[in-house]
Amino acid sequence: MDEAGTRKIPSHEVTYGRLRDMILFGHLQPGQAVTIQGLIRDLEAGMTPVREAIRRLTAEGALMPQGNRRVAVPELTPALLDQLAFVRLTVEPKLAELAGRHLTPALIDRLEGIDDEVDRAIRAGAVSGYLEANHAFHFALYEASEAPILVDIARSLWLRFGPSLRVVCARYGASALPDRHEEALAAMRAGDQAGLARAIENDIQQGIDQIRQAQAEGGV
Amino acid sequence: MDEAGTRKIPSHEVTYGRLRDMILFGHLQPGQAVTIQGLIRDLEAGMTPVREAIRRLTAEGALMPQGNRRVAVPELTPALLDQLAFVRLTVEPKLAELAGRHLTPALIDRLEGIDDEVDRAIRAGAVSGYLEANHAFHFALYEASEAPILVDIARSLWLRFGPSLRVVCARYGASALPDRHEEALAAMRAGDQAGLARAIENDIQQGIDQIRQAQAEGGV
DNA sequence: CGCGGAAGAATTTGATCAAATTTCTTGAAG
DNA sequence: CTTCAAGAAATTTGATCAAATTCTTCCGCG
Numbered sequence A, B: 001m002d003e004a005g006t007r008k009i010p011s012h013e014v015t016y017g018r019l020r021d022m023i024l025f026g027h028l029q030p031g032q033a034v035t036i037q038g039l040i041r042d043l044e045a046g047m048t049p050v051r052e053a054i055r056r057l058t059a060e061g062a063l064m065p066q067g068n069r070r071v072a073v074p075e076l077t078p079a080l081l082d083q084l085a086f087v088r089l090t091v092e093p094k095l096a097e098l099a100g101r102h103l104t105p106a107l108i109d110r111l112e113g114i115d116d117e118v119d120r121a122i123r124a125g126a127v128s129g130y131l132e133a134n135h136a137f138h139f140a141l142y143e144a145s146e147a148p149i150l151v152d153i154a155r156s157l158w159l160r161f162g163p164s165l166r167v168v169c170a171r172y173g174a175s176a177l178p179d180r181h182e183e184a185l186a187a188m189r190a191g192d193q194a195g196l197a198r199a200i201e202n203d204i205q206q207g208i209d210q211i212r213q214a215q216a217e218g219g220v
Numbered sequence C: 001c002g003c004g005g006a007a008g009a010a011t012t013t014g015a016t017c018a019a020a021t022t023t024c025t026t027g028a029a030g
Numbered sequence D: 001c002t003t004c005a006a007g008a009a010a011t012t013t014g015a016t017c018a019a020a021t022t023c024t025t026c027c028g029c030g
Helices: A011-024 A036-043 A047-059 A078-100 A105-124 A127-143 A148-172 A181-190 A193-216 B011-024 B036-043 B047-059 B078-100 B105-124 B127-143 B148-172 B181-190 B193-216
Strands: A064-066 A070-072 B064-066 B070-072
Touching: A011 A036, A011 A047, A011 A148, A036 A047, A047 B047, A078 A127, A078 A148, A078 A181, A078 A193, A078 B078, A078 B148, A105 A127, A105 A181, A127 A148, A148 A193, A148 B078, A148 B148, A181 A193, B011 B036, B011 B047, B011 B148, B036 B047, B078 B127, B078 B148, B078 B181, B078 B193, B105 B127, B105 B181, B127 B148, B148 B193, B181 B193
Parallel strands: none
Antiparallel strands: A064 A070, B064 B070
8 A cells, every 4th residue: 555645746736735725715914925944844845845836826926026035925905906806807707607508407516515615604704614615616616617718817816815805804704705606506507697697796896895895994 | 225236136037037938939839848857958957947937837827737747838729719819808908008097208119119120020021029029019018007917917828829829920921910009009199098908909809810710720 | 470569677757855055134343 | 324244045956766758678469
């Protein structure tokens, strides 16, 4: 048998996934700096995997080179949020519409199951659980679009969005969060692609409005 | 304080830039594989810089992991081109419109100078010169938008577009290529932001049509 | 006798780590 | 306030190990 190590997945992939999730689900706050040495300690990984993970996430916009040799989670200014909103509201409804053409009953069932998790997390006030289940719902749907370039772009947008969303959740609680998924699921069952795209658009718009409101109230 | 510093550029940045330009300007063909060892030889760089350059460009969609351990320049299928077209036609006219709000006479002069280079390259049939000058024109404009997220996305799209564009140029010659830049420059001088966005949209549409036509005729 | 395929060896390539070097930051002294 | 030195962090090279591809050889079959 094999020994303890899973040799199938390279260490740099694992390290990338861990760091990505830390950013995506808000375990690193906007503005927070990351160092190679610090991640070597925290993630218990070697230097090469950590370096590559940082480079990848920098290329995806999840990290930004700050000044000379530092890298940090970027803060979402109102101007940046406008740009994010513009692209998200273009790309993600399109993904939903495309996905609507390839939906199977099995996938709809799976999405309902994920949405149940979202609801449970909201009722329990579990911020991390909400963020992860909400992400899972959207990307399980988007993957069905069979449009890898659009999915890539959506991933990058979510990485830029995640840290700030976490801050909002922590401030106002998870109960005030958007869940237009019922609307989306109804459209899926009805085979209504345009309605599905609209439901996703509303869901996204609501999340963006939450962050805009939080920004207006100060303290990012 | 001291003059615009001669900050030393790390080797991995230089290596990234070189490899990126090789892809962007079609010196690597669609489907062509790249190896770490090969790039160490060709770019005369160390292993770490090459690895990081590959990771970054993979994250940007300029390279794709092929099967088990290889990475290659992805081929642009009709389905992928549709996705690219959708996002390019959304993001780049928007970039043009935003840039239109920050145009200065100096920048317009500079863009005219770059467009002269484009024309010269077309008349000379210089494919590489055309690709580089055309890229310079668009991104000199886009940079003025002060919308870094949209610029990032546009860069990623161009990286996915470049190799196939080169193939089309090489096949039909550079003289059949789009140059709606005059239209764009006229709109800039008139302060017509909507017209500028339309001109850029036409320019992009023309480039996409060229590749669609080439794909329809076979041989990527 | 020639052809084809499979098994195994050799070479190439990728992944990871550790050490050496360079560069930047920081804090104290002039 | 500037300058210099010490320390920490990032960069880079080289070495080592693991995985995969390629090449070779040999056996069986037509």
